Amino acid sequence: MRILWFTNTPSNASITFGYEVPGGGWISALELLIAKEQTHQLGVCFFYGGREYKKLVQEGVTYYAIPLKIQNGIQRILSRQLSKLVDEESQYLDQVIQDFQPQIIHVFGTESGYGKILSNKFDKVVFHMQGLLKPYTEVYFPIGFTKRSILKYSSISTLIKGFSFFHGYSDLKNRAEREIETVKHWKYFSGRTHWDRNYIKLLNPEATYFHCDELLRGEFFNRQWSVPKNLNLKQSVVIGTTINPSIYKGLDLIYKVIPLLSDYTIYWKVFGIEEGNELNKVVKGRVNGGLKNSSILFCGPLGATELIDALNTCHFFVHPSYIDNSPNSVCEAQLLGMPVLSSSVGGISTLITNNVNGFVFNPYDRYDLAGLICNLINNYPIAIDAGRKARETALKRHSPAEILKTVNHIYNTIFNA
Numbered sequence: 001m002r003i004l005w006f007t008n009t010p011s012n013a014s015i016t017f018g019y020e021v022p023g024g025g026w027i028s029a030l031e032l033l034i035a036k037e038q039t040h041q042l043g044v045c046f047f048y049g050g051r052e053y054k055k056l057v058q059e060g061v062t063y064y065a066i067p068l069k070i071q072n073g074i075q076r077i078l079s080r081q082l083s084k085l086v087d088e089e090s091q092y093l094d095q096v097i098q099d100f101q102p103q104i105i106h107v108f109g110t111e112s113g114y115g116k117i118l119s120n121k122f123d124k125v126v127f128h129m130q131g132l133l134k135p136y137t138e139v140y141f142p143i144g145f146t147k148r149s150i151l152k153y154s155s156i157s158t159l160i161k162g163f164s165f166f167h168g169y170s171d172l173k174n175r176a177e178r179e180i181e182t183v184k185h186w187k188y189f190s191g192r193t194h195w196d197r198n199y200i201k202l203l204n205p206e207a208t209y210f211h212c213d214e215l216l217r218g219e220f221f222n223r224q225w226s227v228p229k230n231l232n233l234k235q236s237v238v239i240g241t242t243i244n245p246s247i248y249k250g251l252d253l254i255y256k257v258i259p260l261l262s263d264y265t266i267y268w269k270v271f272g273i274e275e276g277n278e279l280n281k282v283v284k285g286r287v288n289g290g291l292k293n294s295s296i297l298f299c300g301p302l303g304a305t306e307l308i309d310a311l312n313t314c315h316f317f318v319h320p321s322y323i324d325n326s327p328n329s330v331c332e333a334q335l336l337g338m339p340v341l342s343s344s345v346g347g348i349s350t351l352i353t354n355n356v357n358g359f360v361f362n363p364y365d366r367y368d369l370a371g372l373i374c375n376l377i378n379n380y381p382i383a384i385d386a387g388r389k390a391r392e393t394a395l396k397r398h399s400p401a402e403i404l405k406t407v408n409h410i411y412n413t414i415f416n417a
Contacts, residue, residue, distance in 0.1 A: 001411060001412075002043070003034075004043040004106070005031075006046070006108065007044055007045070008047075008109055010044070013044070013056065017054075017063075029216065029217060029400075030214075030403070031061065035061055042061045043100040045063075046064070048065045048066070051067050052067065055099070077160070077161055080163065080167055085178065087112050088113035088116050093117055103415055104126065104415055105118065105125045106126050109128065110130070115179075119185065125188065126188040127182070129191035132179075132195070132346070133172060133179045134177075137169070139248055140169050142248065142253075183204050184203055188414055192326050193346070193347025210410045210413075213403055214328070214331070215398060215400060215403055216331055216332055216335055219304035219305055220304065220336060223308045224336060225311060225312055228313055235265060236266075236267060237264050239267070239314060240271065240316070240318070241268065241319065242317075242332075243273065243320075245272075245278065248323055249322075250322055255287045255296070257369050258295050258296070260370035261374070266295055268295060268297065272301055273301075277298075312336075316383065317341070319341070320369070322364065324346045324348065325346050326350065330342055331351065334352075335391060337387045338387050338390070339383035339384065340359070341372060342361075343362070344362065352390075357386055358386055
């Protein structure tokens with residue numbers, strides 16, 4: 001079958017198209033699996049920052065890079081300042097479809113304008129849910145972060161260029177409204193949590209929803225977390241968190257929790273962002289409260305192997321986000337067999353059975369998280385056992401063979417409809 005994907009990145013052709021890091025998420029993992037099985041002919045189409053339409057065949061996969069609406073520097077700044085969506089049209093879309101002749105189109109996420117520009121061009125389209133933008137807008141700013149405080153602690157450069165969190169919120173609201181139109185218009189959706197299923201069925205009761213779990217990076221299947229050699233938790237506790245630079249990911253909660261753990265020496269390693277990131281500047285300016293800088297160690301983005309090595313120095317993995325569907329960071333930590341503590345938001349309840357294969361705490365509640373950490377420090381064997389069960393759960397949930405079977409079922413069902 002000829003399957004054409006629409007994605008937000010070039011997947012496994014990232015380096016070829018000038019991205020600084022290679023693909024590494026579930027999309028690139030699924031691409032490798034499908035290409036290896038040779039069951040389908042695969043094409044991958046994506047917007048990119050170049051000015052020319054490009055077609056490339058690499059490792060049996062056809063890549064189509066389509067440029068966003070061409071704008072000069074001033075126009076791009078104005079678009080961001082006015083929160084104009086520039087990914088809703090492309091003169092090359094018909095050319096891509098005509099060239100590849102897909103039998104199924106698979107769109108990853110509802111964040112981009114693919115749902116709108118594909119309207120009336122193709123009917124056998126399935127959307128895989130990633131984030132749920134409309135619910136994200138409800139909790140975008142953490143408690144205590146007003147728009148005024150965001151502007152106060154944002155750098156002049158980000159404000160002028162339209163990259164501040166205030167501008168990001170305006171952009172997210174527009175994308176969220178477009179997402180609602182997409183869900184109401186199209187028929188086929190896949191997802192992996194009760195939360196995204198309920199969202200789809202609320203907005204479009206007639207939609208067909210498929211449950212489809214996601215693949216994880218191969219390195220996390222081949223490695224396993226082991227209890228750090230330093231087991232004297234009374235002396236020092238090392239916590240790991242992987243987040244991206246979004247303001248709703250809960251970095252502020254880390255700053256608020258550490259002072260409540262004053263009976264312990266806490267080293268909280270934050271992976272994914274660097275200390276000088278705009279997110280940390282805004283959060284630190286708003287809630288730092290004299291916290292020792294040495295308590296939080298910003299490790300920046302890490303490759304899979306480096307991240308696994310770093311996580312193996314941690315006693316716990318904590319996910320403090322205020323909203324999330326099915327964060328890969330939590331799934332990867334579970335797959336390693338770590339004790340995982342997460343806020344009970346979004347689709348987390350599909351991933352974690354509390355006190356069985358992980359632990360949940362009330363979102364925004366620093367006292368609940370701090371108390372949970374204290375309890376598990378004093379009952380660490382319980383945490384270790386939950387990590388073991390988390391790995392058992394994750395190995396089944398992210399089984400490549402089962403996921404490939406599910407994806408093929410989805411494609412065949414839609415094709416034969």
